[in-house]
Amino acid sequence: MDRRQRKTREAIFGAFVELLSEKNFGQITVGEIIERADVGRATFYAHFETKDYLLKELCEELFCHIFDSASNQNTAHRHIFDCNAPDSVFLHLFQHLKNNDNNISRLLSCPNNELFLQYFKSNLLQLIKNQSPLFDSEKSSRLPESFWINHIASTFVETVRWWIDNGMKESPETVTGYFFSVV
Amino acid sequence: MDRRQRKTREAIFGAFVELLSEKNFGQITVGEIIERADVGRATFYAHFETKDYLLKELCEELFCHIFDSASNQNTAHRHIFDCNAPDSVFLHLFQHLKNNDNNISRLLSCPNNELFLQYFKSNLLQLIKNQSPLFDSEKSSRLPESFWINHIASTFVETVRWWIDNGMKESPETVTGYFFSVV
DNA sequence: TCCATTAGCGAACTTAGTGTTCGGTATATA
DNA sequence: TATATACCGAACACTAAGTTCGCTAATGGA
Numbered sequence: 001m002d003r004r005q006r007k008t009r010e011a012i013f014g015a016f017v018e019l020l021s022e023k024n025f026g027q028i029t030v031g032e033i034i035e036r037a038d039v040g041r042a043t044f045y046a047h048f049e050t051k052d053y054l055l056k057e058l059c060e061e062l063f064c065h066i067f068d069s070a071s072n073q074n075t076a077h078r079h080i081f082d083c084n085a086p087d088s089v090f091l092h093l094f095q096h097l098k099n100n101d102n103n104i105s106r107l108l109s110c111p112n113n114e115l116f117l118q119y120f121k122s123n124l125l126q127l128i129k130n131q132s133p134l135f136d137s138e139k140s141s142r143l144p145e146s147f148w149i150n151h152i153a154s155t156f157v158e159t160v161r162w163w164i165d166n167g168m169k170e171s172p173e174t175v176t177g178y179f180f181s182v183v
Numbered sequence: 184m185d186r187r188q189r190k191t192r193e194a195i196f197g198a199f200v201e202l203l204s205e206k207n208f209g210q211i212t213v214g215e216i217i218e219r220a221d222v223g224r225a226t227f228y229a230h231f232e233t234k235d236y237l238l239k240e241l242c243e244e245l246f247c248h249i250f251d252s253a254s255n256q257n258t259a260h261r262h263i264f265d266c267n268a269p270d271s272v273f274l275h276l277f278q279h280l281k282n283n284d285n286n287i288s289r290l291l292s293c294p295n296n297e298l299f300l301q302y303f304k305s306n307l308l309q310l311i312k313n314q315s316p317l318f319d320s321e322k323s324s325r326l327p328e329s330f331w332i333n334h335i336a337s338t339f340v341e342t343v344r345w346w347i348d349n350g351m352k353e354s355p356e357t358v359t360g361y362f363f364s365v366v
Numbered sequence: 367t368c369c370a371t372t373a374g375c376g377a378a379c380t381t382a383g384t385g386t387t388c389g390g391t392a393t394a395t396a
Numbered sequence: 397t398a399t400a401t402a403c404c405g406a407a408c409a410c411t412a413a414g415t416t417c418g419c420t421a422a423t424g425g426a
Contacts, residue, residue, distance in 0.1 A: 002402065041404095042404075042405080051384090142364060143365070146345070146349065147342075147361055155337070158334070166329065187422065225415080
């Protein structure tokens with residue numbers, strides 16, 4: 001990748017993340033992004049089709065390593081529902097949010113975050129789907145699989161939302177415990 | 184209320200609901216609404232501050248009777264968690280959605296529905312909050328009340344979303360059963 | 367029935383944001 | 397060094413939101 005391209009891309013991501021620490025995704029305009037990033041309007045659109053794609057690509061950069069490493073755990077036969085596992089994906093995600101690198105939590109907490117939530121949730125759905133054969137409980141056997149999977153992913157996302165909205169006072173370990181008590 | 188005002192208001196609601204049966208809330212413009220309703224632009228803004236307020240007022244008209252009657256049930260000491268009660272609020276809500284008067288389900292299913300979901304969820308939160316003293320289980324005693332309440336409301340909303348997205352094949356009774364199995 | 371009030375009309379207008387185009391300049395890579 | 401291309405910047409078309417105002421007509425009370 002051309003060094004100029006890389007620099008521009010990083011400048012845009014940087015400006016975007018900075019703006020996310022100040023306001024909601026929906027309130028941020030392309031004009032603001034390019035002003036902070038100090039790039040031309042045409043340049044922005046050369047890199048990202050729309051503002052929504054920018055968000056999507058940012059998400060991927062921030063979270064793909066977690067989801068990827070989680071997928072790899074599959075092969076090790078240690079699954080994501082093991083709440084005591086120190087490398088539980090869910091715990092890992094809560095910790096990552098707590099660190100709040102790049103103001104990730106802003107993305108989830110405020111209204112108008114559907115796009116990000118969708119990205120997050122669809123990744124979770126995929127992950128859980130792959131794991132579901134490993135998981136059978138009295139509950140899951142009584143319910144349609146798609147309902148059950150959707151329920152777990154939704155509950156995770158809503159737990160995160162609750163946690164952030166309440167100031168993230170609890171430790172990642174505690175909130176992971178809450179999560180596992182209700183699913 | 185002036186007859187002219189009433190007519191205009193109804194024309195706007197009608198056009199809005201009609202448009203909701205064709206596309207998402209976010210895709211509908213004020214221009215389209217006033218064209219269908221056959222009212223002037225200024226008239227629209229005389230009635231509704233913004234498109235968001237229009238949605239809010241529509242929601243209130245569609246659902247306030249359910250939430251109001253649910254609140255009244257409190258005094259009768261029969262509470263919303265009684266899944267066998269034929270007048271369970273949750274069952275009532277599922278039935279109302281199934282009837283789909285005024286294309287309500289469109290409001291919940293598609294993306295870009297945060298506003299409506301928020302309205303819906305905040306009403307549920309209020310309702311559950313009032314009921315929560317009546318409800319104590321092994322689960323709820325272990326968890327912070329706000330987490331627990333939020334979990335129930337979220338799960339309901341997400342169950343509705345799942346149901347609609349999957350074509351509402353199940354009966355309201357069945358889906359109420361699913362809901363009660365996971366909370 | 368009359369009349370003051372007020373809802374609605376419609377058309378023009380401001381503001382704001384999105385996304386595109388294009389010729390010129392600077393920088394990277396081979 | 398030469399060619400390709402990323403970037404600039406400024407203008408442009410377009411869409412939608414929300415406002416303004418003078419005029420008309422319906423309404424509801426006396």
